Amino acid sequence: MILIHCPYCDEDRPEIEFAYGGEAHIARPLDPSAMSDAEWERYLFIRNNPRGRHHERWRHSHGCGRFFNAVRDTVTDKFETTYKAGEPRK
Amino acid sequence: MTRFSAISLIAKALNGHKDWPEQWPDAAPKPAYDAIIVGGGGHGLGAAYYLAKKYGITKVAVLEKGWIGGGNTGRNTTIIRSNYLYDESAHLYDHAVKLWDGLSQELNYNTMYSKRGVMMLAHNVHDIQSFKRHIHANRLNGVDNEWLTPEEAKAYCPPLNISPDARYPVLGAALQRRGGTARHDTVAWGYARAAAALGVDVIQNCAVTGINRGPDGAVTGVETTRGSIACKRIGVSAAGNTSVIMQMAGLDFPLESYPLQALVSEPVKPIFPCVVMSNTVHAYMSQSDKGELVIGAGTDQYVSYSQRGALHIVEHTLAAICEIFPIFRRMRMLRTWGGIVDVTPDRSPILGKTPVQGLYVNCGWGTGGFKATPGAGDLLAYTMAKDEPHPINAPFNLDRFRNGRLIDEAAAAAVAH
Numbered sequence: 001m002i003l004i005h006c007p008y009c010d011e012d013r014p015e016i017e018f019a020y021g022g023e024a025h026i027a028r029p030l031d032p033s034a035m036s037d038a039e040w041e042r043y044l045f046i047r048n049n050p051r052g053r054h055h056e057r058w059r060h061s062h063g064c065g066r067f068f069n070a071v072r073d074t075v076t077d078k079f080e081t082t083y084k085a086g087e088p089r090k
Numbered sequence: 091m092t093r094f095s096a097i098s099l100i101a102k103a104l105n106g107h108k109d110w111p112e113q114w115p116d117a118a119p120k121p122a123y124d125a126i127i128v129g130g131g132g133h134g135l136g137a138a139y140y141l142a143k144k145y146g147i148t149k150v151a152v153l154e155k156g157w158i159g160g161g162n163t164g165r166n167t168t169i170i171r172s173n174y175l176y177d178e179s180a181h182l183y184d185h186a187v188k189l190w191d192g193l194s195q196e197l198n199y200n201t202m203y204s205k206r207g208v209m210m211l212a213h214n215v216h217d218i219q220s221f222k223r224h225i226h227a228n229r230l231n232g233v234d235n236e237w238l239t240p241e242e243a244k245a246y247c248p249p250l251n252i253s254p255d256a257r258y259p260v261l262g263a264a265l266q267r268r269g270g271t272a273r274h275d276t277v278a279w280g281y282a283r284a285a286a287a288l289g290v291d292v293i294q295n296c297a298v299t300g301i302n303r304g305p306d307g308a309v310t311g312v313e314t315t316r317g318s319i320a321c322k323r324i325g326v327s328a329a330g331n332t333s334v335i336m337q338m339a340g341l342d343f344p345l346e347s348y349p350l351q352a353l354v355s356e357p358v359k360p361i362f363p364c365v366v367m368s369n370t371v372h373a374y375m376s377q378s379d380k381g382e383l384v385i386g387a388g389t390d391q392y393v394s395y396s397q398r399g400a401l402h403i404v405e406h407t408l409a410a411i412c413e414i415f416p417i418f419r420r421m422r423m424l425r426t427w428g429g430i431v432d433v434t435p436d437r438s439p440i441l442g443k444t445p446v447q448g449l450y451v452n453c454g455w456g457t458g459g460f461k462a463t464p465g466a467g468d469l470l471a472y473t474m475a476k477d478e479p480h481p482i483n484a485p486f487n488l489d490r491f492r493n494g495r496l497i498d499e500a501a502a503a504a505v506a507h
Contacts, residue, residue, distance in 0.1 A: 037492045041344070044491075045344035076396065
């Protein structure tokens with residue numbers, strides 16, 4: 001089990017306290033009715049799925065309950081950093 | 091290739107099994123091929139075999155970054171079934187089950203396909219309704235599936251706990267008798283041997299590092315860790331690494347890769363006669379011919395290429411196994427491992443052409459690709475040979491994520507396979 005640092009609680013806590021929230025920094029469309037099918041496909045379904053640095057959302061569901069972002073290496077599963085929601089992409 | 095027969099086995103046995111030749115040569119890459127398959131798992135080797143066997147395309151190379159049978163082909167829990175709800179899925183998976191029949195004879199290699207039956211347990215009213223719907227849909231599609239009462243389920247699988255006092259009581263079960271297991275390594279080895287006998291080069295330790303394309307955008311070859319190879323057609327069958335390969339051709343794919351774990355117990359005498367799965371409590375189990383109980387756990391929650399998963403996932407599965415089969419509470423587990431599975435948004439595979447001319451893909455089988463091995467190989471070969479999908483795999487195209495014709499297959503729920 002991996003330890004995850006919650007940037008709100010400022011503590012390393014075990015993974016079972018957290019819920020994974022998928023890829024980070026996917027912006028919700030501002031004008032949905034103007035989007036083409038290709039843009040919907042990209043927003044809903046296309047994912048980076050990189051082998052290496054991955055930006056992802058986590059929620060400290062059994063702690064403070066807040067969403068935050070993380071950078072993790074998908075080969076080693078090691079977290080590079082975690083940062084609060086709304087902060088720029090690291 | 092030496093054909094296996096009773097006579098050859100006896101003759102070699104009398105000689106102490108000392109002079110068996112290698113089953114297929116460890117080929118080195120040539121400068122050019124008619125077609126290249128990226129990924130030497132069962133699906134990719136199957137595609138190479140059917141390209142050579144059915145379509146006469148024998149200048150084919152299978153590029154495997156590791157060793158044959160070392161990826162998901164050797165990491166799955168070997169379950170075979172085709173009791174999927176939708177017409178498209180039922181046809182796709184049943185095409186594979188039909189090919190499993192007679193595969194050992196065709197390859198002259200014992201894949202140990204055993205139709206011991208796959209039984210899915212219903213634990214609540216929703217399960218009962220959903221399974222009965224599946225059974226009716228399956229039978230309309232010519233796929234066998236039948237309803238069992240708890241007593242009939244217990245008779246079919248004696249270790250099952252059908253006590254009404256259980257935390258998740260067994261209220262019935264759906265049984266596909268044609269479902270079962272096969273030995274996964276022999277599927278890869280059998281296809282590799284049969285394909286090599288037809289002229290296919292099976293190349294190990296050869297990772298693809300780039301896809302070359304001409305001025306018109308069509309593929310012209312691949313870059314690998316063992317040099318450049320020219321070809322006009324590339325079939326990518328790389329499971330969890332498909333996104334990485336597709337990025338080399340500039341394509342973003344609707345895939346996410348997750349670790350999926352499995353584990354086996356110490357070997358015991360035959361006690362478990364079939365495959366039992368329970369989607370509700372997230373557990374499934376069978377017994378291998380070596381005697382190990384083979385147990386499938388769930389995926390980890392996060393995207394990863396690590397080929398290992400967390401212990402709490404395994405604990406969760408074993409808790410469920412102990413609840414349904416109290417008889418196994420004191421069994422010791424021998425090994426656990428993980429494989430990387432590529433999951434699509436609708437949990438159905440992608441098998442067909444890509445926007446790049448000459449680039450074909452077979453991916454997105456998620457947590458349940460082993461059962462489809464012969465079918466996926468056959469259909470990828472057809473698609474590559476004809477440059478158009480077979481009617482069976484036509485619905486499983488990449489365009490469905492744009493036009494919305496998803497195949498939202500609940501039977502492929504992310505755990506039990």
